[in-house]
Amino acid sequence: MKEECGVFGVYSREFNVSELTYYGLIALQHRGQESTGIAVTDGAWMDVSRGMGLVREVFRHQIPQMENQYIAIGHVRYSTTGSSLLANTQPLMVSYSGGKIALAHNGNLTNAGEIRRKLEESGTIFQTTIDSEVFVNLIARSRKVTVEEKIIDSLKKIKGAYCLTIMTEDKLIGARDPQGFRPLCIGRLEDGGYVLSSESCGLDVVGAEFVRDVEPGEMVVIDENGLESHRFAKAKPSMCIFEFIYFARPDSIIDGQSVHESRFEMGRILAKEAKCKGDIVISVPDSGNVAASGYAYEAGLPYVSGLIKNRYIGRTFIQPSQKQRDTAVKLKLNPVKSVVKGKSVIVIDDSIVRGTTSGKIVKMLRDAGAKEVHMVISSPPIGFPCFYGIDTSARKELIAATKTVEEIREYIGADSLHFLSLDGLKSCVPELNPKNMCFACFNGGYPIQQKTQSPAEADKYIFETRKKKTNC
Known part of the structure; x- marks a missing residue:
């Protein structure tokens, strides 16, 4: 993104x-x-x-x-x-x-x-x-x-x-x-x-x-x-809904809406919608923590630390290249074998963009002995790029733009995969009117429609590639 x-x-x-x-x-x-x-x-x-x-x-x-x-x-x-x-x-x-x-x-x-x-x-x-x-x-x-x-x-x-x-x-x-x-x-x-x-x-x-x-x-x-x-x-x-899903710190309040309360409610709604059976609930830290606690609360399951984060590694989402993101995942997260071994694990994450990180996490948990790995995502599938300051790159790089939920599940290797519904997400920001929010990355409903939303104009390197072409 x-x-x-x-x-x-x-x-x-x-x-x-x-x-x-x-x-x-x-x-x-x-x-x-x-x-x-x-x-x-x-x-x-x-x-x-x-x-x-x-x-x-x-x-x-x-x-x-x-x-x-x-x-x-x-x-x-x-x-x-x-x-x-x-x-x-x-x-x-x-x-x-x-x-x-x-x-x-x-x-x-x-x-x-x-x-x-x-x-x-x-x-x-x-x-x-x-x-x-x-x-x-x-x-x-x-x-x-x-x-x-x-x-x-x-x-x-x-x-x-x-x-x-x-x-x-x-x-x-x-x-x-x-x-x-x-x-x-x-x-x-x-x-x-x-x-x-x-x-x-x-x-x-x-x-x-x-x-x-x-x-x-x-x-x-x-x-x-x-x-x-x-x-x-x-x-x-x-207002960008992703501020509440991922970007903002949980202790922030944006336009009158508590980020923490929003994410906790996302977890509760997920538990009602997914009805996933498992032994424990874990999060992909730190962005999945609050939603995972909400899921565990609603489902009546123990919320435990099954993935440990290296606090000295930056957020993988905002690494500028795919190679750096892949390396950062390995450095950033490590499973706790004694927690996940032999367990049916419900993993809460905030989103799936390209699918590579989720696939690596599922493999980590299986290698650590998890009996089953169920991925539960506190946002709907991201099928459209953003033109308002989020690095979703080209639409072809978004896994939900080219694959069904079942195909994504197979790609990441999970036993099951559940996304929060769009209506469920809208209910998680009660202090805000959903009509006054941007959900374009989920439904393609861009608030500003204009010709400059072409792939060329949305290119992150537009002012560099254009100069290169001119110099040729």
Whole structure:
């Protein structure tokens, strides 16, 4: 799948904003593990420090510091457009006629290819191969007067998924696309300062009180006068259901819905739908943990640790290549033989994308002596690619796009395979209206229909392959 990025921002006259951003990014590390960066300003100067790797690795020697700094933004990246390279790390920082600006982006712009071509034809030079740079250039070229007007002018030209934290010399700005695909929330510090974070768990770690979520189609501007809201587009909510299935941390609350409660309910509904007979329930840690506890609770079966996770290995889902994912599975998980030997094991996982990881897990458990292995998945089959910031790649790579449930079962080698129904999934987010959520990866009902949703335009390396062809 193509997601994951996390954005964070702090405005404070009393707290160390770069240090708070550092801690916030660690809390959001699950949203991206390829690269990270922090940009800071003191009102006159602006600087950015970026690097490849985890937050604690990149800033292992020193957190970016600036005397009298009072605004900072940060980013953790999983590449959804452009290669995993230092040049493509964020935040992006540029100078233009209006001053300096830094930007961090979570999501995917579905019309980035079209806009970039037009900008290049007019002489614009790009230094990265990521869609986020399109937005920076639109701001710089806008003929509007104030920076707020320039940003809104640019927001009205882009389509797709985006949550943005933007920093000028004196303002912290956050924006969320009209569909609200990705989450973004606001927190308040003790000194009256503000925090922007992809998830509420980022607020918790820095001691910020949750204020509210940024609304779809809303831009918030934070400066010395406090927080001001600007509505730049009519809200057409289509919150990504996968935030609740997999992406977000269980301790986060998104748009009023507890992620933990959602996943626990997914497990309970699964137990009712699958009615799978077994001796024990285990999870594929960590993303399957909460759903597994819900399944065991409803089924009246013991929930035990049958797979042990190496805590020092990143999430296999967000490894950038298939070879790396395969290696990571072997390094990441190991069965507990004394737990699974001779048992009929019910394994709870959040999803099956390509099927390779599930097949390896089934084989691991059989090799460890499991009598039967029943795979139970807390989401419906993923049969369609995502264009809004999730790395589902081409549809042909999605196992559910080419195989039936029975064929998938045979492919992964399980004794039985059960997926959560779409109606069951919808019932697991009671605080949200299913009509305001995106289930496109399950049913192909894309909230934004446009020509740029072709395989070529959705290609992660669109800005690189096009240049290669031009140079031939």
